[in-house]
Amino acid sequence: MDHLTKLEEMLHLANDDIKNGLYDDATNKLEKIIDIDPGFGKAYNHLGYLYEVKFKEFDKGETLYKLCLEKSPMYPSVYYNYAVLLSTLGKWDELKELLDTAMNIPGIVKATIYNEYAIMYEQQGKLDKAMDFYKKCALNTLDKNTVNRAKDSLDRCKMKKELL
Incomplete structure (x- = not known):
């Protein structure tokens, strides 16, 4: 199994944990993915989601979404998640800029x-x-x-x- 396939498999398992309400287990898996490969942006998105939606730590969620955008700017999911957070926080200028960018992302x-x-x-x-x-x-x-x-x-x- 190559490096990327292993990380995707770990991400899939973390997703299953999230669906099953095992947020601490998911967090641990996602942090392990980032330890293995700090450039694997999808893990930051999923962690950002956990911090925003499940732990209500909006600043930490925002930081993680920004890291995902930096590492994986073509990953559609981060645009949806980060848009909801910016809307919740009333950060309209940042939200408009994010949505303008999202419109040009393949697969969005x-x-x-x-x-x-x-x-x-x-x-x-x-x-x-x-x-x-x-x-x-x-x-x-x-x-x-x-x-x-x-x-x-x-x-x-x-x-x-x-x-x-």
């Missing part, structure tokens, strides 16, 4: 990125811009659930506009 799901733009604008009260991006989200997917979620979000924005 554009509908998901459009949805993140829409959420960003909605949270800033820029409802017309948000609605434009919710429409782009719906029009750039073949998934019925994504279309329905975008329609619900459009309805929510329309209700907010009525309140203004």
Whole structure:
């Protein structure tokens, strides 16, 4: 088994631990991957997710996502995860820059990125811009659930506009 295959296998096992709620075990596996190969960016993304979502250590999560972007800038998952964190923290300028970059990453799901733009604008009260991006989200997917979620979000924005 070559070096990269071994690291991918370890990452897969860490993912299984995350799915099974074994966060400490997953953390240990991910830190071991980084010890073996500090340039293996995917491990930083998964660790960042754990620190952000499971341990609520947002600063540590952000640092880890930045490391992933530095080591593996073509890894789509980090763009989704880091976007959610930046949105949670209200770091709009950084979020816009991240989403602009994400749109050019091969394999990125554009509908998901459009949805993140829409959420960003909605949270800033820029409802017309948000609605434009919710429409782009719906029009750039073949998934019925994504279309329905975008329609619900459009309805929510329309209700907010009525309140203004």
